[in-house]
Amino acid sequence: MEKAMLSVKNLYHTEPVLSIGIILPIDKKNSIEIFSHEKNKLYKIETHENKIIINNSQKESILLHNDKTNVFHTIRSVPAGRGFHWEKSIDVKLPGSLLIKNKNGFLFIINKISLEEYLPCVATSEMSGACPPALLEAQTITARSWIIAASEKKHSNLGIDACNDDCCQRYQGIGNITTEAITASKKTRGKFLLYQNEICDARYSKSCGGITENNENVWEDPPKPYLRGIFDGLSKSIPDFKDHKDKIDWILNQSDCYCSNKFIKEKDLKKYIGNVDNKGTYYRWVYSSTQKQLTETINKKCGTSFHSIKSLIPKKRGISGRITSLEISGLFNNQIESIMLESEYEIRNALHPEFLYSSAFVIILDSKENDMFKSITLKGAGWGHGVGLCQIGALGMALSKKTSKTILSHYFSSALVKKLYD
Ligand SMILES: [Zn+2]
Ligand SMILES: [Zn+2]
Structure with missing residues (x-):
């Protein structure tokens, strides 16, 4: 395996270089176009067996080296939102070097980029440059800490620090970069969230x-x-x-939270949120499905063969109201069978053809027929796992003039911000 993984110990004095996966083997791509802005040249790259072909010449791997700032490559048709309901292909303009390899017959492209050059791209990819400076600073410090400390390196088998997508941290190059994001990054250069002298796994x-x-x-x-x-x-x-009922009432009722309409109107969100997100309501949402649709979705996602679904029963909820254990019962071979889903991720995946916004929801079964409901409505709260910084809430705080320091100490209550390198 390549020595791409960062050791926290080595980090205390110098700025690290990251390895970010842009095209992954799972994308199953065999050809791609990369444009060098410096050379004004288009590279047509293909796989051939376990080799790479670049403009008709065959190589083991290719390094498009670049250590200058303001020099870029554009990769065409890069996946954004892999597997999510907003998935699309976009062109990304990247700083740093590109390493192009063949992994099991498919293209694998890694962007080698310094941490401080990477961060303003992440802040703007996740949240638009129209966001107030305090939010961009808080987001930048959070992202900087997470990329170094993440306990869950999802692609460690590929020797990269992260991919370019929501599964890790959304990174779409400099396409949407703004002077505000660069300023936030420079202003917070080298600053990390620390807890007992360790960099926080800031989610x-x-x-x-x-x-x-x-x-x-x-x-x-x-x-x-x-x-x-x-x-x-x-x-x-x-x-x-006090009990489940209280949590249910909480989900059904609006409240004056930083991520609610009181601090940030949902109709204004599109001005602030990254441009590949689906527009909708996130603080409180409603999702409905017919018995037939739900049964098909669960069977497809869980590998079951239910004829119909009889009940969904939350067995455990986290502190935010997110369901972390759900029992699904249904009719199979004229008998009632049950399965258990034991994580918020599995639950969000199983109940929606794409992915449910969150697992903090209340289940309402509509009119019954032969002891089976005809349709189901989920009334939910929030978007995502809900751990750590709430981006829309942090935006609400920043819009009401809170500083980045206040925002970070609100979400990461026992962590401190410290500068580790100049
Ligand atoms: Zn990832
Ligand atoms: Zn929130």
Whole structure:
């Protein structure tokens, strides 16, 4: 394996170089076009068996080296939103070098880029440059910490630090870069979130829905003191839920949270949120499905053969109201059979043809026929896993004049911000 992974210990003095996967073997691409802006030259790259062909000459691998700033390559048709409902192909203009390899017969393209050059691209890919500086600074420090400390390196088998997509951190090159994002990055250069002298595995998601989630309820990590669920509003404490019913009432009711309409109107969100996101409502949402659609979706996603679905019963909810254990019962061979879904990710995947916004929802079964419901409505809260920084909430805070320091200490309550290199 390539020595691409970063050691936290080595990081305390110098700026690291990252390896970001742009085209992955799972994209199953055999040809691509890359344009060099410096040379004004188009490279047509293809795979041939286990080799790479570039403009008709055959190579083991290709390095398009570049250590200058303001020199770029554009890769055509790069996947954005892999597997999500907003998936599309976009052209990305990238700083740094490109390493092009053949992995199991498919193209594998890695962008080698310095951390500080990478960050303004991430901040703007995730949130538009129209966002207030405090949000971009908070987002940049969070992203900087996460890329270094992530306990879950999803692509470690490929020897890269992250991919270019939502599965890690959305990175679409300099296409949408703004002077505000560059300023935020320069202003926070070398600054990380630290907890007991370790860089924090600083998570973030689009909208917590009002309360953020504890990390151990989403991933199989030990609980992290700086990733505790918090109430995302003016009041500091989480409402005292006595039972399931209280949590349900919370999801059904609007509240004055930073990620709610009170602080940021959802119709204004498109001005701030990255341009490949589906437009819609995130703080509170409704999803409906017929019995037939739901049965088909569950069978396809879970590999079951239910004839119809009889019930969905939440067995566990996290502190934010997210369901972390769900029992699905249905009719199979004239008997009632059940399966258990044991993570918010599985639940979001199983109940929607693409992906459900979050697992914080209330289930409403509509009119019954032969003891089976005809349709189902899910009333939900938030978008994403809800752990750590809530991006829409952080935007709400920044729009009401909170500083990046206040935003970070709100979401990562026991972490400190410290500069590790100049
Ligand atoms: Zn990834
Ligand atoms: Zn929130």
